[in-house]
Amino acid sequence: MNNYFEYIESNKNKFLEELIEFLKIPSISSDTSYNSDIIKCADWLVEHLQKIGLKNSKIIQTKGHPIVFSEWLEAGSDKPTVLIYGHYDVQPVDPLELWESHPFQPEIRNGKIFARGTADDKGQLFTHIKAIESYLRTNSQLPCNVKLLIEGEEEAGSSHLEEFILENQDLLKCDIALISDTEWFAEGMPTICYGLRGISFFEITMTGPNRDLHSGSFGGAVDNPANALCKLISKLKDEYGRITIPGFYDDVLELTGQERMEFKKLPFNIKHYKQDLGIKEVYGELGYSTLERVWARPSLDINGIISGYTGEGAKTVLPSKATAKISMRLVPNQKASDIAKKTEKYLRTLIPPTVKVEIKFLHGGNPVLVPINSREIKTAVNALQKAFNKDVVFMREGGSIPITEIFQNVLKAPPVLMGFGLPDDNVHSPNESFSLENFYGGIKSSAIFLDEISK
Amino acid sequence: MNNYFEYIESNKNKFLEELIEFLKIPSISSDTSYNSDIIKCADWLVEHLQKIGLKNSKIIQTKGHPIVFSEWLEAGSDKPTVLIYGHYDVQPVDPLELWESHPFQPEIRNGKIFARGTADDKGQLFTHIKAIESYLRTNSQLPCNVKLLIEGEEEAGSSHLEEFILENQDLLKCDIALISDTEWFAEGMPTICYGLRGISFFEITMTGPNRDLHSGSFGGAVDNPANALCKLISKLKDEYGRITIPGFYDDVLELTGQERMEFKKLPFNIKHYKQDLGIKEVYGELGYSTLERVWARPSLDINGIISGYTGEGAKTVLPSKATAKISMRLVPNQKASDIAKKTEKYLRTLIPPTVKVEIKFLHGGNPVLVPINSREIKTAVNALQKAFNKDVVFMREGGSIPITEIFQNVLKAPPVLMGFGLPDDNVHSPNESFSLENFYGGIKSSAIFLDEISK
Numbered sequence: 001m002n003n004y005f006e007y008i009e010s011n012k013n014k015f016l017e018e019l020i021e022f023l024k025i026p027s028i029s030s031d032t033s034y035n036s037d038i039i040k041c042a043d044w045l046v047e048h049l050q051k052i053g054l055k056n057s058k059i060i061q062t063k064g065h066p067i068v069f070s071e072w073l074e075a076g077s078d079k080p081t082v083l084i085y086g087h088y089d090v091q092p093v094d095p096l097e098l099w100e101s102h103p104f105q106p107e108i109r110n111g112k113i114f115a116r117g118t119a120d121d122k123g124q125l126f127t128h129i130k131a132i133e134s135y136l137r138t139n140s141q142l143p144c145n146v147k148l149l150i151e152g153e154e155e156a157g158s159s160h161l162e163e164f165i166l167e168n169q170d171l172l173k174c175d176i177a178l179i180s181d182t183e184w185f186a187e188g189m190p191t192i193c194y195g196l197r198g199i200s201f202f203e204i205t206m207t208g209p210n211r212d213l214h215s216g217s218f219g220g221a222v223d224n225p226a227n228a229l230c231k232l233i234s235k236l237k238d239e240y241g242r243i244t245i246p247g248f249y250d251d252v253l254e255l256t257g258q259e260r261m262e263f264k265k266l267p268f269n270i271k272h273y274k275q276d277l278g279i280k281e282v283y284g285e286l287g288y289s290t291l292e293r294v295w296a297r298p299s300l301d302i303n304g305i306i307s308g309y310t311g312e313g314a315k316t317v318l319p320s321k322a323t324a325k326i327s328m329r330l331v332p333n334q335k336a337s338d339i340a341k342k343t344e345k346y347l348r349t350l351i352p353p354t355v356k357v358e359i360k361f362l363h364g365g366n367p368v369l370v371p372i373n374s375r376e377i378k379t380a381v382n383a384l385q386k387a388f389n390k391d392v393v394f395m396r397e398g399g400s401i402p403i404t405e406i407f408q409n410v411l412k413a414p415p416v417l418m419g420f421g422l423p424d425d426n427v428h429s430p431n432e433s434f435s436l437e438n439f440y441g442g443i444k445s446s447a448i449f450l451d452e453i454s455k
Numbered sequence: 456m457n458n459y460f461e462y463i464e465s466n467k468n469k470f471l472e473e474l475i476e477f478l479k480i481p482s483i484s485s486d487t488s489y490n491s492d493i494i495k496c497a498d499w500l501v502e503h504l505q506k507i508g509l510k511n512s513k514i515i516q517t518k519g520h521p522i523v524f525s526e527w528l529e530a531g532s533d534k535p536t537v538l539i540y541g542h543y544d545v546q547p548v549d550p551l552e553l554w555e556s557h558p559f560q561p562e563i564r565n566g567k568i569f570a571r572g573t574a575d576d577k578g579q580l581f582t583h584i585k586a587i588e589s590y591l592r593t594n595s596q597l598p599c600n601v602k603l604l605i606e607g608e609e610e611a612g613s614s615h616l617e618e619f620i621l622e623n624q625d626l627l628k629c630d631i632a633l634i635s636d637t638e639w640f641a642e643g644m645p646t647i648c649y650g651l652r653g654i655s656f657f658e659i660t661m662t663g664p665n666r667d668l669h670s671g672s673f674g675g676a677v678d679n680p681a682n683a684l685c686k687l688i689s690k691l692k693d694e695y696g697r698i699t700i701p702g703f704y705d706d707v708l709e710l711t712g713q714e715r716m717e718f719k720k721l722p723f724n725i726k727h728y729k730q731d732l733g734i735k736e737v738y739g740e741l742g743y744s745t746l747e748r749v750w751a752r753p754s755l756d757i758n759g760i761i762s763g764y765t766g767e768g769a770k771t772v773l774p775s776k777a778t779a780k781i782s783m784r785l786v787p788n789q790k791a792s793d794i795a796k797k798t799e800k801y802l803r804t805l806i807p808p809t810v811k812v813e814i815k816f817l818h819g820g821n822p823v824l825v826p827i828n829s830r831e832i833k834t835a836v837n838a839l840q841k842a843f844n845k846d847v848v849f850m851r852e853g854g855s856i857p858i859t860e861i862f863q864n865v866l867k868a869p870p871v872l873m874g875f876g877l878p879d880d881n882v883h884s885p886n887e888s889f890s891l892e893n894f895y896g897g898i899k900s901s902a903i904f905l906d907e908i909s910k
Contacts, residue, residue: 216854
C-alpha cells in the first residue's frame with residue numbers, strides 16, 4: 001500500500017518546481033486584463049493533467065472563464081467516484097508594494113512558499129493532482145474513480161459554476177465531493193471543516209425628496225432618507241445582539257452540548273484575538289462564545305452605506321437618497337430563499353410613509369453542515385492522522401463556499417472539506433503563503449483518502 | 456424728496472447694463488482657478504463705487520479673498536450710520552449643461568435676468584449701490600452715514616469675515632446692518648425676514664477593528680462600526696421627531712400665538728410643497744406645522760454618511776470605520792457653543808465599549824431673531840410698501856446667515872433683512888435669475904430706507 005509514499009518522498013523537489021510553474025501564471029479572474037493568463041493557466045493545467053496520466057482532461061467553455069475537467073473512470077462501477085473540486089484562478093495582488101517578494105515569482109522562506117494563489121487555491125488543489133500522479137506512477141491505476149472539476153471564477157463569485165453543475169449532473173455524478181480550500185484551526189492541528197455559514201445579501205435604497213435639498217431650508221420638515229435608513233437598520237437587531245426579523249431563528253439548528261464542548265477545547269485565546277483586531281471588547285449574540293458566534297450563529301452586517309456629502313469638511317445637504325448593502329450569514333438549517341422572503345416582509349413593515357424604498361437581493365447561498373460520523377469523514381480524519389501523525393480536530397467556518405451546498409443538495413455528494421491552509425497564510429492579502437509541510441502532507445492525505453475510501 | 460425716484464426711473468437701462476457688466480465677471484470663490492476673476496471683480500467694484508461718488512472705496516486684503524469696503528460719513532454724527540452688507544462672489548455653475556443661457560453671459564427673458572449671481576447676491580447688492588448713486592446724483596449728499604462691507608467669500612463659508620469684524624469694530628461701527636440676501640415668501644409679497652436658524656455641524660467617526668475584515672470570518676463576533684453608528688444616530692431623535700439630547704430644548708423660544716397666526720395666514724400650499732419635492736408625506740416634530748418646523752424649530756440631519764464598500768454589487772466586508780456628518784439647525788435662544796457641549800456629552804453616553812469614537816465640531820453659528828417692532832424694521836416695511844405698492848409680510852428662514860448674528864452681537868447693530876429674491880430664482884442651481892421688477896423696486900426701497908431712517 002505504501003509504495004506511493006516513497007514516490008512522494010523522492011519527488012518533493014519535482015512537485016515543488018511544478019507548483020512554482022503553476023503559480024507563475026497570473027490567473028487573476030476578476031480583472032479582464034488578465035484574461036489571456038486565465039486561458040494560459042487552464043491550458044497549462046490540462047496539459048499537466050494529461051502528462052501525469054489523466055488522458056481525459058479538457059477545457060470546457062462557460063459564459064465566463066473556462067472550467068478544466070478531467071475524469072478517470074477505470075476503477076469500475078463497484079468503486080466509489082470522488083469528485084475533486086478546486087480553482088485555478090487567484091485574487092488580485094494590490095497593494096503590490098506590501099509584498100516582500102513578487103506575487104508571481106514564487107519564493108521559499110522559512111518552510112513556506114510565498115506567491116499569490118499558494119494556499120488559495122493552487123497549492124491546495126495541487127496536492128490532489130500530485131496524489132493522483134503518485135498513485136498512478138506506482139500502481140498504474142487509481143483505487144477509485146476520480147473526476148476533477150477545476151473552475152477559473154471562484155475569486156470572481158463562481159458566477160457560472162452553479163448553472164454548469166445544474167446542466168451537467170450526469171457528467172459530474174459522484175459519490176463524494178472532496179474540497180481543499182479551507183484552513184486548519186492552528187499550525188500543527190490537522191482540521192476537518194464540517195460547517196459553513198450561508199449568506200443572504202441585499203441592498204436597500206431609500207429615497208426622500210426628489211433632489212438634494214438645503215438642510216436649512218427644509219431640515220425638520222422633510223424626512224431625511226439617511227436618518228430614516230439608520231433608524232431602520234437599528235431595528236434589525238435587539239439589545240441582546242439578536243436579529244429581529246420575525247421567524248429568522250425558526251430553522252436555526254442549536255449547537256449540541258458535544259459541539260460546544262469540542263469548541264471549548266480548541267486553543268482559542270480571546271486576549272490575542274482582541275489584540276490582533278485592536279478592539280477593547282468583542283460583541284455578539286448574548287449567550288454564545290466568539291467561536292460559537294462565528295461558526296454556528298447567524299449574523300447581520302452592514303457591508304457598506306452611503307448618502308449625501310462624504311468629502312472633506314461640511315456641506316449642509318439634506319440628501320435625496322441613502323443606500324446600504326447588508327448581508328446576513330446563515331447557519332444550518334436556514335434557507336437563503338426563506339430568509340430573503342422573511343427579511344423583505346419585515347423591512348416593508350419598517351418603512352415610514354415619508355420615503356420610498358427599493359430592496360434588491362443580490363445573492364444568497366445556503367449553509368452547509370456535514371455529519372461527522374459518516375464513513376467519508378472518518379476516512380478523511382484517518383488520512384490526515386496518518387499523513388501528519390497528529391490528532392485531527394473539527395471546526396466550522398464563518399464564511400461561505402456556496403458551491404459546497406450545491407454538491408450536497410444537487411449532486412447528492414457528501415462534501416469533505418479537507419483543507420491544508422493555515423490561519424496566517426495571508427489569503428486574499430499581500431504575502432500569501434502555503435506551508436511546504438502541509439503541501440507534502442496534503443499530497444499524502446489525498447492519496448491515503450483515495451486509497452482507503454475505495455476499500 | 457422724491458427726486459431720486461425720477462433718477463431711478465430714467466436710468467433703468469443704464470443700471471441694468473452696469474449690472475450685466477458686474478455679472479459677467481465669473482467671481483466663483485470656492486474654486487481657486489477663478490482667483491484672478493475674484494480680484495478683477497473686487498477691483499471693478501471699487502472703481503464703480505468711486506465713479507458713483509463714494510471716494511473712500513478700497514480693497515482690504517484678508518487671508519482669503521479681499522473685502523471691498525467703502526464709507527461716506529459726511530452726514531454728521533447726529534445722523535445714523537447704516538452698514539450695508541453684501542457679497543460679490545458667486546456659487547460654482549455645475550452642471551453647466553442644464554443652463555439655458557451661459558451663466559456669465561447674462562440674458563433677459565420674461566422680465567428676469569438670468570446669470571450666476573443675479574439674485575445671490577450681485578443683483579441684490581447692486582440695489583443699494585444704485586440707490587446711493589441715485590441719492591447722491593439728485594441731492595449731492597446722502598441723508599445718513601453709509602458703510603459698505605462687501606465680502607468675496609460668502610459662498611466659501613465666509614471663512615475670514617468674523618475675524619475681520621472682530622478686529623475692525625471701530626471701522627465697522629454702525630447703528631443698523633442692512634442686508635439683502637434673502638427672499639420673499641412669494642412673488643408680489645414684499646417680505647422682511649426677522650429670524651434665521653443657527654447651526655451646529657459635527658462629524659463623528661467610529662472605528663471598530665483596526666482593518667476591514669471578512670464578514671464571514673468575523674461577522675457576529677466583532678462589532679460593526681457602521682451598524683453601531685446607525686444605532687447611535689437612531690437614538691438622536693425620538694418617535695415624536697424631537698431631538699433627544701438632554702437639555703437641547705432648554706433655551707428654545709416658543710413661537711408666540713401671534714406668530715403662529717401670522718404664519719398660518721401665509722399662502723403656503725402643502726399639496727404643492729409635497730408635489731414639488733416628490734414626497735408622499737412631510738415629517739417633523741409633532742405639534743408643529745411645516746413652516747413652524749422650518750422657521751422656528753430645531754432640526755437634526757445627516758448631511759453625509761459613509762462606510763465600507765459602496766461600489767456596484769456585493770462585497771462581504773465588515774468595515775473598520777464609519778463616518779457621518781450631522782448638522783443641527785438651532786433656533787432662538789439656543790447657543791451653538793452650548794449645544795455643541797450638550798451634544799458631545801450625550802454622544803459619549805451612547806458609545807458602546809466595542810468601538811472607538813472621534814467627534815469633531817466643524818462649525819457653529821447662532822440663530823438670529825430681530826424684534827419686529829423696532830424703528831428700523833418699521834422703516835424697512837414702510838420702504839418696501841412705498842417702493843412696491845404692496846402689503847409687506849414677515850417671515851423667518853430655516854437657513855443660517857451666521858454673519859447676521861455677528862452684526863447683532865459684536866457690532867450691536869440691529870440687522871434688517873430686507874431681501875428682494877423670489878423662491879423660484881434658482882439660487883445655487885442652474886438658471887439663477889433675478890426679477891427686474893424686484894431689482895428696480897429694490898433700488899427704490901433702499902433709497903427710501905436711507906432717507907426715512909435719517910429723519
